[in-house]
Structures are given as structure tokens and as C-alpha cells.
Amino acid sequence: LWGLPVLSSDAISSVAYATEEILLVLVPVLGMAAYTPMLGVAGVIIGLLFMLILCYRQVIDAYPQGGGAYSVARENLGRIPSLIAASGLIIGYMLTIAVSSCSGAAAIVSAIPQVEPLRVPLIVLFILLLTVGNLRGLRESSKAFGLPTYFFVASMLAMIAIGAVKAALGQVEPAEQAAQLSQTTGDLTLFLFLHAFSSGCSALTGVEAISNSVPNFSDPSRRNAKVTLVALGLIVLCIFGGSCALAMLYHAAPADNLTVIAQIAAGVFGSDSIGFYLIQTTTALILLLAANTAYNGLPQLMSLLAQDSFLPKRFADKGSRLVYSHGIVFASTFAIVLVVAFNGDTHLLIPLYAAGVFLSFTLAQGGMVIHWRRKRCRSWMRKALINGAGAAVTALVFAIIVSSNFLAGAWISLLAIGCAAWAMNAIFHHYQNVKKALGLNDNERAKRLLLAEAPKARIIIPAYAINKPFIKTLNYARGLSDNIEVYHVKVSAQATRRFKADYQKLEISIPLVIEKAPYRNVNEVLLDHIDEKLGELEKHETLTIVIPQLVTKIWQMPLHNQTTLMLESALVGRRNVAMVTIPYLIDS
Amino acid sequence: LWGLPVLSSDAISSVAYATEEILLVLVPVLGMAAYTPMLGVAGVIIGLLFMLILCYRQVIDAYPQGGGAYSVARENLGRIPSLIAASGLIIGYMLTIAVSSCSGAAAIVSAIPQVEPLRVPLIVLFILLLTVGNLRGLRESSKAFGLPTYFFVASMLAMIAIGAVKAALGQVEPAEQAAQLSQTTGDLTLFLFLHAFSSGCSALTGVEAISNSVPNFSDPSRRNAKVTLVALGLIVLCIFGGSCALAMLYHAAPADNLTVIAQIAAGVFGSDSIGFYLIQTTTALILLLAANTAYNGLPQLMSLLAQDSFLPKRFADKGSRLVYSHGIVFASTFAIVLVVAFNGDTHLLIPLYAAGVFLSFTLAQGGMVIHWRRKRCRSWMRKALINGAGAAVTALVFAIIVSSNFLAGAWISLLAIGCAAWAMNAIFHHYQNVKKALGLNDNERAKRLLLAEAPKARIIIPAYAINKPFIKTLNYARGLSDNIEVYHVKVSAQATRRFKADYQKLEISIPLVIEKAPYRNVNEVLLDHIDEKLGELEKHETLTIVIPQLVTKIWQMPLHNQTTLMLESALVGRRNVAMVTIPYLIDS
């Protein structure tokens, strides 16, 4: 039963902020009258949840290898829709990290208000810890990772049960905010309801995680995944529905530095009780776990995209710790930028969050309709109908989310998704063009390019002193070719006299060429000489520059190898010149 | 007469801020009573100026090749004092850039107050313009550079003459600030006098420039330099003394967004007259020219220091435009940091400025005493006495500057000088150690290291596709050695099958080694293979990795060459492995 707790943490943890986000829209307008429509909004969201579960059960059946919106869209809808789905997923993953860690920090601040001034640094620290953990291959101990979910669900259920009993016995004290609440009054409009609904849809982010990871379940994996998905639905039903009901009973309302969940916990257990701190702890832990799931999902998705030539190749492969280190660093960088730009405020990030997620839902469900129509398996019409309804509903929800949150931040998500999709498409075309430019379509052509007699290398060794690295370089060069020239730029008469004398004492037959740099323009003189030699090359010949590279401690590096670095940047762009660096380690 | 205007601009331009800095100390305490002690302070400073001129005439005689505090101290006082003198000069040069451009911006803001909100960006723009100009080798047109000095001196002298006549005729209107001035009263203490004096000493920064550049004068260069130095003294006497006298007559007092010079010009010519704008323009121009002199002096000093192994070698040499580009970029970077950190405020920078300059004065004069005692030339006692008196006086002034401005910023200069001197000494020791570690003291040893029979290179070519760059790489490698291995890491069965088939069709006898990376850990598998091969090397053998490097447009580079970049960073630190990159330019 490992699949349930880890893969569900993303979805279940959303309860920590979804109730609050609904109230944040309704309470400022409706005051005490906000709670009844809140229950309505929560009801619609739970209905939507079960519709999504129905749809994703079919995704599990169709893609037991683990679908994901990107794969489904790529297979059924083509390149551009799949890139849009992928961009939605990427933005969604980065927001999962940002929102979850911000919300986790809010839970901690609720328990220890003194931490408030350090909120943003604390969130950045969370993300850095997750980064380091994932870079070092944290997953090996992932069994223990299930615990936070169990703890959170158990403590929430206990709170809901005790809260309900207390309410039934009439032991409820109204929360502090209640007095102020009654003063605000306004009308419940359709727009307000839809706005509250779109904020509450953050509760549904993460339900797709299970269908993405079917192979992670034990056999029969398909069946287990589907059972888990239903279990997830029931858990969210209980704790999201329960916390909404308690929010109503205990008059919890959004406040600074005290989350709605914390207010409920304070009302049920007392504001300084063990129960209160327990709820805050388990909430923070499951949110951290939810953020961590994005560190598994995003780099894996980026690897898929890189293998399909939509991202730089380096994202495709794993590093020595068997993790996608580039993807992890990428995710963290953007999540930290988001957190800092939005000042670590969950409320400001939520309008960005659900848009990307529902866009990928829509594309996945739309892709499923095509999938069933193609397969035409038993009762395909019914299946296509279910996924089609899912696509229609999620598209509608996407439209609601975007229109009611456009200026509040959804435009940022849409812009980011558009840019990401455009960039990935441009990368794809670039790789295609390069592949075409480099390719050898017929084998005869390849064989023709292969020289019968490869020309001997011509070597230049730039040198300023006869020392151990020079001798090592010389030995190496003599193993490559006998067409070698030692090249020295003269800036100081004394140094050059010394160099010449030392060189002659070596008694070797390799010619020494000395040129003056009258204005200390050493690099220019060297490059001019290389260019002159390049002009003398015959067809298919290459000029090889062999140069020692001193290896010192990292902070001493800027003191050395200036010629090597200069040549590396200057010779890029010149054809037919190869550069060899011979490492020389200083023992110290 | 090129030497006078350009080399003197640093010293002459100081008039633009020195009068104001004296008043800035005195007026807040003494009010209207500030002007009499100001004249006293100015008198002492002019006396000090002529003492410095007397001393530096002797430096010109002794070091006709252009001394500079660093060279004088290095020859006579030893390494550590010379490094302290050099650090003082470096800090002084950077402050010359920062103070002059801030003061130039103040002159512009005085003329056009609307520019005030853009002051810091404007200063940064000045510095960037100077940077680009100097990087492109601005000096070629340096004859025209004398003009701003002539214009400034002429316009200042005209203002002083007209202002004196007007005052004699009783046509002086009191400046706006006069009313407020009379309200503040306080006592003239010794500390206040010394503080005002130390601020006014900024007038003396730059007098050393002429003695540093004797060879730039036409023959007889020594005599011309000495004449110029005296001319400089007379000019500063006239315009510094004159502007102090006018400040008294016209009741000019430091104010925001209107410099003291601008107030005098407004009093003499009228606040919207051509004369007023002319003074502001010539002031801004000479200050820009003064900042530019530091761009000649500092990189030249850094080149000397780098040639003496106190700075990274790259500072020693000139780039293709025959300028010390590293030194120029270094100077600009630090000057911009200073300007931004001190919000572009001349007043805040002045306390940092004079300390470094007077420290290098003291060390130069002290070094001259030793110089004369060593030489024992005709009348050496008298010469040593003059320089000794100069050393004593400048040391005293240094002590006054530091003690009266310590908390206001002199501590920053002292700390920076200390750190710079320490760093240069550390760099020197590092270079000495490396030289010793790499050196071959006797020639027999060098010959012994030289192998009679250099071993043939062993080559590995990592490859993922049979394409044009691969064929080019293969051709090149075959010219180097016949001990070649093509190495392929398998991640996708399909891609590897294709690679193998294409390779076999080439019909070459070079062995192909394929290894699996079951977890997509491509780089790790490749590095492991290299390490394995390194273990098989015999003594003196080197393993050579030959790899193509795709050359694309600069922004496409991150999409390619991931193996090259990875190997470059991973192989540093491994002995006996050389890396060859074969450039392949994509035509597009």
C-alpha cells in the first residue's frame, strides 16, 4: 500500500488550503452568510472530483504503463497539443512545489507566530532541502514517506469526529473573527460563486498523479491503482467535506498568520493544546511530501520531453546518483523565483495554480476520446462518452478559472504555458534542422567522407617556460605526430633569452618559432600566428594546438591557464583547428 | 603641450568639489562665520600643494622613466610597503573614477535639476561610456582631450575675474541660502578645522599624475614635466583660491542639487545666463576627463603588478585593441559598485578618497629618502631632507584624514587597502610556489623527463550517431594514432541498433565498444569506462578522448555539446587524460 500515501499526498494535501481559498472569496463580501454557499461550492467540487476519478480510471485501463497528459496527448492529439499539455504540467509541477511549501510555512507560522518575519527564507530553505535531498537520491528510503499522509488523514479525521461531537453537544465557542464577520454584507452573485469555485478547484490538483504512475503499484497494478484512486476520492470527500462543515460550525474565517485549518483545530482542541500542534505538524509534513512528489514527476516528464527532442538533451539523462539532476535544479530554481516574487503568499499563487492543471486535464481527456475512437474496443462508445464528458467539464472549469482569475494571475500561467510550448517547439525544430544538416543519408556518402589516408596532425605548442608541464606536453605531442612546432611570444627580452637558452639545452630537433609582441598584445600575436598556419593547411588537414592546463585548487584557477581559456573562446568558430589540453596536477 | 591638459585634469578638476567639501564641514557649525576659517584651510592646502610640487620635482629627476609610488616603494622600501602603496593607488584610481563622475553628474544636475531622479543611472552610464571608449582604444584621438582642461581653466578664470570686479563695484546679491546661514552658530574648534582641512585635501588628489608619466612629455621631458608641475600648481592656486574667495563674497553654501561652483556662477553671471551653463558644461567635461585618466593609470599599474606576479597574469597583457581590457573592466566594475553603494553622492565618497592617495604619497616620499641616501649624489642631503619633510607632512596629513574621517568612511579605504595588499601578497606566494613546483632546476633532469620514444596515443571516441561530425572526428583521430576505440553508451535499444548498423556499413576496422546505461546514467557509464581505461595505461601513456564540438549560434549552444561540457569539468583533476575537441560548424 505504498502507492496510496505517497502518490495521493499531492491531492490530499490540497485540503490544507482549498477550504481557506473558498472562504477568502466569499467572506469579504458575504460575511457570516458565506458558509452556506461555501458548502454548495464544496459540493460541486466533490462532484467534479468523482467525475475526474471516473475519467482517470479509464486512463489507467488504457495506459497501464503510466500515461500522463503529455503521453496521452502526444499519441492522440499530435505535437502542439501535447506540448501545451506538457507546459501545463510543467507549470503545475512548479506551482505544486511553490504552493505546497508556502502553505506548509503558513501551517508552521500558525503554530509559532514568531516565525512570521522569516517566512520567505523558511520556504526557500524547504525548497533547498528538497533539492539537496532529491539530488542525493532521497527516494531510496521512500517507504517512510507514506507516514505523513497516514498521520495527516488520521489526525484530520479525529478532528472532524471530535469537532462534530462537540458541536452536537453544543460546546462550540465562536472564533474571534466572528464578531467582525457579521458586519460585512453583500449579495451572492453568480460571478462570486464561480470565483469561489475556481479557487476551490485547487483541491483537485494532484488527482492525476496516480494514473501517471500505474507501474509503481504492486500486481495487479491496474486494479490496485484504480482502488487507490477511489480510496483517494473517499478520503478527500471526508476530510474536505468535513473541514468545510467544521469551518461553518466554528465560524473560521481567513486571517493573517492563522490558517482556517488552524482556527478549526484551535476551536476543536483548544488553541494551545497538543491536538492543535499535532494538526499543524501533520499538515506541514504532508505539504512537504506533496512538494516532493513534484520532484519525482517533473524531472521524469522533462526527461521524456528531452528524449523526444523538445528540451535540451541534458535533461534526458541521469547523473551519477541516478537522478535527473538538471531537471531537479530547474524545478527548484523556478519554484524559488515564484516564492520570492509572490512573497511566499499561498493566496497570491492559487490563481496561477489550477489553470495549468485543468488545461492538462482537458487535453488528457480529449486525447482519451480519440484513443477510444481509434481502438474501437468493447463498449468504446460508453468509454469515449465518459472521457468526452470529462473533457467538456474540465474545459468549462478551465474557462471559469481563467476568466474569474485572469487579472489575479491566471494570465501569468497562460503566458508561461504559451512561452514554454513555443520554446519546446522551437527546440524541436532546431534539433531536426541540425540532425538534417549533420546527417549522412546514404552510406556511400559516409564512406566517401572517410579518408583513405588520414593526414598526419600538424601541432603547435605555445610555450612561455621550460618546466614540467611543458615537458609533459612535449612528450604527448611527440606521440601524436612528428610535425611539431614550439611557439613562443616575446614580451620581455630577458624572459625570452632565458627560454631560448633552456630550450636549446634540451637538444631536441623540434623547431622553435619566436615572434615579438611589441605592445604586450600576446594573445593577438598568438592568434594571428594560428590563423596564418590555418591558411597553409592542405585539404582535410587539421591544425592541433597542444597546451598544458594547470590543475590547482578551485579558487586558484583564475590565476592560471589564461592562454587556454582565451584560446578556447577564440578558437570556437574556426574550422580545422583542434585543441588539446594536457592536465598537469600540482602536488601540494 | 599635451602633457599639461590631460595629465593635469585629475588635479585641476578637484576644484569642482574641494571648496564645497570644506564648506560642508564648516557651514553647518559656524554658519556665516564659516568663510574666514575656510580661507585659512584653503591657505594651508595650497601651502601643502607647493610642498608636494617641490617633492615631486625631485621624483621626476630621480625617476625620469616615470616612477609612481609603487615603483619608488618597490625599489627602495621592499615588497610589503610597495604593495601597500600599490593598493593605495588602486583604491585612489577607483575613487577618482567614482568621485569625478559623481561630481560631474552633480554639475549637470545643478544646470538641469529635472535630471536629479536619474542621477545614479546617469553616473553608471558615464562609467560605461568611458569603459567602452577605453576598451575600443580611445587614446588614439587624445590630442582633442586637452581641450576640456583649457576650457575649464579659462572659464573659471573669467568667472573669478568678473566676480572680483563685480564685488569691487558692490554689485553682489546675497545668495538664497544666506538668510538661513546666519541662524546657525557654533565654535571653531581644532577638530573642526582639521576635519575641514582633511575634506579639502581632496583638492590635492591627482598631483602625482605628472610624475608618473614623465616619458609622455616631449624632450627635454624631465624639464617639461617639471615646468608643467609648477604650472599646475599656479593654476590650482588661482582657481582654487579664487573660487574660495568668491564663495565667501557670494555667500555660497552647500545645498542639494546645486553645487557651490554653480551657486558662484549663478551669482556672477546670473542663474539662467550663458556663463552659468558654460561653467557647468566645462566642469562636467573636465571631471569626465579626470575619470578617464584613471582608465589610463590603473590598468597600466595593474599590468606592472601582474608582471611582478602580484596579480593574475591576464592583467599583464594587452588585448587585440592594444588596451589592458581586463584592467579596464576591473576598474569599471568596482567604480560602479562604489557609485551604487554610495548612491552617487560625492560627499559620501570624499572621506574614502584622500586616505589612499596620501598613504601612497607618504610611501613614495619615504622611498625617495632611501633613494637619495643610497645614491649619495651631489647635495643628496638637501634632497633627502626635502623628501623627508614631504614624507613627514604627508604622513601627518594621512593621520589627520584617517582620524577625522574614520567612521565617515576612511575605515573602508584602510580595510580595502589592507585586503588588497594581503591578496596581492598571497598571489605572489602562490605563483612562487607553483613556479618552484613546476620548475626544472637542472637541465639533466629536464632531459631525463623527455622520453626517448614517446608512446603512441590511445584514443577513445565517444559517439551516439554516425554523422558528419563523427566522420570528421574519426578522420582526425586516425591521423593521430592507430590505437582507436569508438565507444557507445546504450540507452535506447532502437537507437543503438541503428548506430551499430550504420557503423558496420562504414567497413572500418576500428573496434566499437558498446556498454549499457540501464538507468539512463549515460555520463556515469562513460566516465567509468574512461577510468577503467586509465587503469590499463602503462607508464608515460596518456589516454586521449576525441570528441566533436558542434559550433552553433551562441544562444543555441546550451542545446548541444553536453558530453563535451560534462567531460571538460569531470576530467579536470584526472591525470593522463587529454581531451581533444574537433569543432564542427553548422552552415545555416
Ligand SMILES: [K+]
Ligand atoms: K496539490
Ligand SMILES: [K+]
Ligand atoms: K491537490
Ligand SMILES: [K+]
Ligand atoms: K501537480
Ligand SMILES: [K+]
Ligand atoms: K582628483
Ligand SMILES: [K+]
Ligand atoms: K585632484
Ligand SMILES: [K+]
Ligand atoms: K588619482
